[in-house]
Amino acid sequence: MTVDTSSAPVVTDTPQQRMALAKEASRATAQLTSDDKRSALHAIADALVASAPAIIAANQEDLERGRDNGLTTGLLDRLRLDDARIAGLASAVCEVAALADPVGQVVGGHRMPNGVALEQVRVPFGVVGVIYEARPNVTVDIAALALRSGNAVVLRGGSAARSSNTVLVEVMRSALDSAGITAEAIQTVDDFGRDGAHAMMRGRGLIDVLIPRGSASLIETVVTESTVPVIETGAGVVHIVLDESAPDDWARDIVVNAKVQRPSVCNAVETVLVLRPAAERLVPNVVEALVAQGVTVHGDAGVAELVPGVVPATEEDWGTEYLSLDVSMKLVDTLDEALAHIRRYSTGHTESIITTDSRNAERFLAEVDSAVVMANASTRFTDGGEFGFGAEVGISTQKLHTRGPMGLSELTSTKWLARGSGQTRA
Amino acid sequence: MTVDTSSAPVVTDTPQQRMALAKEASRATAQLTSDDKRSALHAIADALVASAPAIIAANQEDLERGRDNGLTTGLLDRLRLDDARIAGLASAVCEVAALADPVGQVVGGHRMPNGVALEQVRVPFGVVGVIYEARPNVTVDIAALALRSGNAVVLRGGSAARSSNTVLVEVMRSALDSAGITAEAIQTVDDFGRDGAHAMMRGRGLIDVLIPRGSASLIETVVTESTVPVIETGAGVVHIVLDESAPDDWARDIVVNAKVQRPSVCNAVETVLVLRPAAERLVPNVVEALVAQGVTVHGDAGVAELVPGVVPATEEDWGTEYLSLDVSMKLVDTLDEALAHIRRYSTGHTESIITTDSRNAERFLAEVDSAVVMANASTRFTDGGEFGFGAEVGISTQKLHTRGPMGLSELTSTKWLARGSGQTRA
Numbered sequence: 001m002t003v004d005t006s007s008a009p010v011v012t013d014t015p016q017q018r019m020a021l022a023k024e025a026s027r028a029t030a031q032l033t034s035d036d037k038r039s040a041l042h043a044i045a046d047a048l049v050a051s052a053p054a055i056i057a058a059n060q061e062d063l064e065r066g067r068d069n070g071l072t073t074g075l076l077d078r079l080r081l082d083d084a085r086i087a088g089l090a091s092a093v094c095e096v097a098a099l100a101d102p103v104g105q106v107v108g109g110h111r112m113p114n115g116v117a118l119e120q121v122r123v124p125f126g127v128v129g130v131i132y133e134a135r136p137n138v139t140v141d142i143a144a145l146a147l148r149s150g151n152a153v154v155l156r157g158g159s160a161a162r163s164s165n166t167v168l169v170e171v172m173r174s175a176l177d178s179a180g181i182t183a184e185a186i187q188t189v190d191d192f193g194r195d196g197a198h199a200m201m202r203g204r205g206l207i208d209v210l211i212p213r214g215s216a217s218l219i220e221t222v223v224t225e226s227t228v229p230v231i232e233t234g235a236g237v238v239h240i241v242l243d244e245s246a247p248d249d250w251a252r253d254i255v256v257n258a259k260v261q262r263p264s265v266c267n268a269v270e271t272v273l274v275l276r277p278a279a280e281r282l283v284p285n286v287v288e289a290l291v292a293q294g295v296t297v298h299g300d301a302g303v304a305e306l307v308p309g310v311v312p313a314t315e316e317d318w319g320t321e322y323l324s325l326d327v328s329m330k331l332v333d334t335l336d337e338a339l340a341h342i343r344r345y346s347t348g349h350t351e352s353i354i355t356t357d358s359r360n361a362e363r364f365l366a367e368v369d370s371a372v373v374m375a376n377a378s379t380r381f382t383d384g385g386e387f388g389f390g391a392e393v394g395i396s397t398q399k400l401h402t403r404g405p406m407g408l409s410e411l412t413s414t415k416w417l418a419r420g421s422g423q424t425r426a
Numbered sequence: 427m428t429v430d431t432s433s434a435p436v437v438t439d440t441p442q443q444r445m446a447l448a449k450e451a452s453r454a455t456a457q458l459t460s461d462d463k464r465s466a467l468h469a470i471a472d473a474l475v476a477s478a479p480a481i482i483a484a485n486q487e488d489l490e491r492g493r494d495n496g497l498t499t500g501l502l503d504r505l506r507l508d509d510a511r512i513a514g515l516a517s518a519v520c521e522v523a524a525l526a527d528p529v530g531q532v533v534g535g536h537r538m539p540n541g542v543a544l545e546q547v548r549v550p551f552g553v554v555g556v557i558y559e560a561r562p563n564v565t566v567d568i569a570a571l572a573l574r575s576g577n578a579v580v581l582r583g584g585s586a587a588r589s590s591n592t593v594l595v596e597v598m599r600s601a602l603d604s605a606g607i608t609a610e611a612i613q614t615v616d617d618f619g620r621d622g623a624h625a626m627m628r629g630r631g632l633i634d635v636l637i638p639r640g641s642a643s644l645i646e647t648v649v650t651e652s653t654v655p656v657i658e659t660g661a662g663v664v665h666i667v668l669d670e671s672a673p674d675d676w677a678r679d680i681v682v683n684a685k686v687q688r689p690s691v692c693n694a695v696e697t698v699l700v701l702r703p704a705a706e707r708l709v710p711n712v713v714e715a716l717v718a719q720g721v722t723v724h725g726d727a728g729v730a731e732l733v734p735g736v737v738p739a740t741e742e743d744w745g746t747e748y749l750s751l752d753v754s755m756k757l758v759d760t761l762d763e764a765l766a767h768i769r770r771y772s773t774g775h776t777e778s779i780i781t782t783d784s785r786n787a788e789r790f791l792a793e794v795d796s797a798v799v800m801a802n803a804s805t806r807f808t809d810g811g812e813f814g815f816g817a818e819v820g821i822s823t824q825k826l827h828t829r830g831p832m833g834l835s836e837l838t839s840t841k842w843l844a845r846g847s848g849q850t851r852a
Contacts, residue, residue, distance in 0.1 A: 027795075030795075031792065031793070110814065112807070112812065112813075112814070116807060118813065120830075123795075125825050126795065126825070204649075209825065209826055223630075223653060224653050227649060227650050229655075229656075229824055229825070229826040230655075231826070247848070249848065250847075250848040253848065253850050254848065254850055256850075257850035257851055258850075261850075261851055352844075361845070365843050365845075367453070367457070369453075369456075369549075369841075370841065371841060371842065372842040372844060373841060373842070373843055373844070374844040374846065375844070375845050375846065376845070376846040376847055376848055376849070377542050377844050377845075377846030377848075377849045377850075378846075378849060378850045380850070380851040381542060381844060381846075381849070381851060382842075386538065387538075387544065387842075388536065388538070398655055399551050399552070399634050399635065399655070399839035400635055400655040400657070400839070401826045401827040403839055403840055403841060403842075404546075404840075404841070404842045413826070413829055414829055414830075415795075415797060415798070415799060415829060415830070416797060416799070416808075416813075416830045417791050417798075417799055417800075418778075418798060418801070419787070419800075419801050419803075420800065420802040420803030421676075421802055422673070422675065422676040422679065422680065422802055422803075423680075423802070423803045423804060423807070424679050424680055424682075424683035424684075424687075424803075424804045424806070425683055425687055425804050425806040425812070
């Protein structure tokens with residue numbers, strides 16, 4: 001793959017050419033100093049604020065199209081950009097700029113017996129591809145995170161935000177240019193529609209890692225069709241187990257917090273499993289507290305016996321990520337039964353047990369095969385910010401490369417450097 | 427996926443059922459102590475030696491079929507197992523048993539401001555799938571490495587070694603059983619032919635990571651068709667650059683060592699790039715030393731001018747992994763030209779520069795995007811044993827999860843444990 005960037009403007013009318021430009025640009029971004037990258041991000045933040053009128057005008061087009069297409073009020077609100085939100089975007093970029101640069105960090109190494117010095121250092125992936133459906137702020141967030149970690153980025157956003165995304169990418173590219181960094185480090189393939197996403201999934205040699213962010217079906221498509229390595233940021237069918245020894249207040253407060261504090265996100269609880277010996281003590285109180293917050297409880301027969309008002313749970317409920325003020329609840333006879341239920345229905349995101357029995361807590365922590373396993377804490381803590389990463393690329397539910405909340409260093413690979421003085425192998 | 431292992435023998439007549447048994451077994455292997463796993467490996471080593479006659483008898487079948495199918499003497503030799511080689515296999519298993527157990531290692535963590543204790547610990551992947559074409563020793567090596575790191579394993583070996591592999595798997599499974607560990611932790615799908623490999627590539631939820639080991643075309647197939655996360659152990663089109671300042675002896679000794687010491691492996695050099703100002707001084711000596719060792723040099727026009735006897739290199743040579751006593755050689759005007767050649771033809775495995783100019787060495791180390799980048803050392807050092815890992819799972823040429831030689835800890839994932847006392851998110 002050879003791309004001539006030194007001569008007259010290249011006709012970039014295929015997704016492959018855009019990706020090749022990103023690949024070429026990634027050679028330069030990989031060598032930038034931390035200060036260079038910080039300056040570039042500040043230039044982007046400034047440009048976003050300065051370009052607010054153009055961004056808002058483009059966003060109006062998306063909003064109008066959205067209304068014509070019958071988007072819900074909630075979705076329209078998520079799509080909307082105004083001065084305050086643009087200022088928020090710019091400030092998020094500055095926060096990313098303030099994060100420590102993972103590139104160049106030495107993560108291992110030693111001197112071989114023959115004197116060769118081995119060093120394992122963090123390096124950027126190269127080109128990070130992101131396919132997403134979410135709000136236009138993701139366009140800026142992910143570009144900032146990719147650049148901070150020395151990567152070029154190829155973006156494919158949702159069609160609902162296409163006009164906004166087009167302007168946001170233009171603003172960021174010209175800010176890079178003004179900061180003396182090649183604008184080609186930020187590419188979009190939005191204008192190629194499905195072909196753009198497909199090209200990214202088949203972009204071996206041009207895209208180093210592909211991160212899908214969005215619905216379960218989007219993620220499934222990318223995982224199934226991509227020949228490029230993928231980091232799966234999966235859905236969360238998140239469980240809380242109320243053990244026999246669960247204190248009343250912890251059980252109630254944690255379940256309510258995990259469901260109600262922000263029901264639309266992947267770390268919100270979807271299923272509560274209650275050990276039968278504690279059901280009479282816990283279920284009525286927990287359900288009452290949930291209902292008081294507007295939650296619909298989908299209960300099995302055992303739950304319905306204790307709280308006659310609940311909606312009967314069906315088999316489908318156990319595998320459902322509601323992302324709404326709904327929760328399923330089920331009685332189990334033993335911790336074994338709870339663990340078996342979780343094995344069957346969990347998406348491997350986050351599970352928590354509420355218990356004061358340390359043996360049960362430790363067994364749960366050891367045996368549950370999820371990215372984050374908790375005892376006596378709200379599942380809402382599974383979050384890059386809460387984990388102290390300062391920013392979040394997503395939450396990985398796969399086991400390869402990274403698992404759980406991803407920070408900046410998860411956007412890097414490593415390479416081994418070997419410095420010798422003529423050594424050969426015996 | 428529910429599999430009943432407690433009742434009468436399950437009919438395991440599909441690859442999916444074998445994989446499900448491995449998945450179920452992986453719950454148990456994940457919880458084994460380091461001592462348990464060490465004992466199991468010693469039981470396997472003992473059983474291999476005790477079963478040598480049966481293994482050799484099965485191996486004879488493979489050898490006879492191989493002869494009938496016209497395998498070369500070299501391939502037949504790689505396939506052959508005798509008492510000494512079986513003893514070597516057993517001793518390799520004992521070496522793996524002696525390695526430190528990565529499982530349970532705490533690799534990160536801190537206390538959140540609200541008091542929740544976060545801990546990131548190494549856990550087994552679960553089920554490691556390996557598709558390979560190599561010698562029957564791989565069957566034992568990879569099973570031992572997987573078990574030492576708490577994983578179950580599903581094997582798909584080459585058909586040439588099928589009889590040997592069948593007996594090796596049986597011996598290992600009954601050794602596990604005698605050590606009180608479920609035999610289902612080691613599965614083979616060899617008897618399903620291509621369907622076995624295909625099922626593994628589509629085994630989402632049953633196989634946690636898939637490692638292809640073998641030819642470039644095998645790896646390409648697995649990477650393209652697999653919906654399971656893959657660790658690519660790629661081919662090596664390995665380069666050595668002889669800079670203007672390369673000392674005569676280092677240039678000669680390192681190139682000869684990197685080509686001749688073991689030409690059939692991925693870290694052997696395939697292309698030598700010589701900076702033109704040093705060509706007259708270096709090329710005749712290096713070529714003479716190579717030819718003295720039986721190497722055929724495929725040179726470009728510049729090389730041919732200096733050493734008239736060389737075979738003319740074609741475009742195809744630059745992308746060829748010879749894995750034989752052949753090497754391609756080319757003159758370049760500048761280090762930039764050498765770097766561009768490497769970008770175009772390297773498989774990202776290992777490259778080395780021979781130079782005493784520290785600026786050129788550091789530029790090479792910084793800019794070459796390969797798993798291992800060297801200055802003044804033989805590329806043959808890219809090896810798990812040489813890197814001090816004690817064993818090698820393979821050499822990753824991808825950037826996700828692990829890059830370069832893989833040790834035991836590369837067969838693990840991590841999970842986050844959170845221990846709280848009723849905390850909720852504000």
